[in-house]
Amino acid sequence: MTRKFLDEAYNHIGKGIEHFYNDWAATYETEVGENGYVTPARCARLLAAHQKDRSLPVLDFGCGTGLSGLALRAEGFETIDGMDLSAEMLAKARTKNLYRSLLQIQDDAPPPFAQGDYDAIAAIGVIGPGAAPLDVFDVLLSKLAPGGLFVLSFNDHALEDPAYAAKITDCVDKGLLRVLEQEYGPHLPARNINSTVYLAEKL
Template identity: 30%
Template sequence: MSRPEYTAPPEVFYNESESRKYTSSSRIQHIQASMTLRALDLLALPPNQFILDIGCGSGLSGEILTKEGSNVWIGMDISPSMLATALDRDVEGDLFLADMGNGVPFRAGSFDAVISISAIQWLCNADTSAADPKRRLARFFDSLYSAVRRGGKVACQFYPKNDEQTSSILAAAKSAGFSGGLVVDGEESRKNRKYYLILTSGSVGADDINLDGVTVDKQKAVHRKKGAETRKDYIKRKKDVMRKRGKLVALDSKFTGRKRKTKF
């Protein structure tokens, strides 16, 4: 069976019929829910976050965002039919029609966190001669870095075609300024393997960021209470959890597809 991204552009492939078929499938609902829950588990977000759902489709992942932690969310997708299906289902989030390959069109520092389920692999596909995957990836991650507040987190579950696509995605995220890495669940099973790109935009007190003339002022450092967990200890603890639950490949390491342990 051909991969959807090699069949037609997403706004064409996910027409009215395909959108309703996709959304009504109990199998798809289960898979989307499990991957969204896994992404939230990896992010370890506090409740009541303002979250952007990239490639939100008909709102299946958004429903999980609402149920888990009473989060407020905005969903963006390139398919009008998918968004129309989401409206018919009366999902809780606000919906925005946009192509992620043209960038994330929100004001700098808008979101506490971002998730994307089964979407960013489309950036690696050139639907027209003018669509350069490398440039689309760069625009996406550069604008995403700006849209997330300092210290904000990102989880992108995706299906790469090959190791080259994975390396291109990791390189674009690193070039944009993100830190983080790749968690691979079910690495021993090609059929059930899941890739999660887990990123952070930095820490409180990082340098200003700019996008199209918009500047986010530097935030003041947060003073820790005596005896509170330090940032270094927190990062070490999260690394240990992530290593136990999935293989971690750091952004500053070359992805080869071979089994190995790589430091974050």
């Protein structure tokens, strides 16, 4: 029987998550595709609605096998860099010839780019249980210059914890960002899992 990684993904926490995604890389696209994964397209559409110059560089953080890169490219984004923990996921992304650069990062090291290097950062299906911790939100936001755009999603598993939605509200209250779009809709429809997609501007 083929291993169903989605059955495990949301309960996978702590160190070694890159090994979990390395193991999943070969079947990831088939499995999420069978479940109707639509969050990348939703995020890319929102970003495209607000980023008029689509030649400006976009960071696809947690790019995985490149499904989010495909969605961004479909919306006309020309210059996309990808970063991920998983070498095997990155190998799959590399075959798509979507990215200007692809870089493996470490979960215990700061992202290797400077504030303002990217006019937009995408963290699509990246922050939540079984994936990146919530503090990655703060790290990525800090790397945007004022006026930079941040598109991300929190799925239902993340939103069960009020800390996720509260993170957005807290940043708005502190004057760190402005939410331009917020849309609750399908994530993995075959599993009846939804997500909230946010498009925010760094202040």
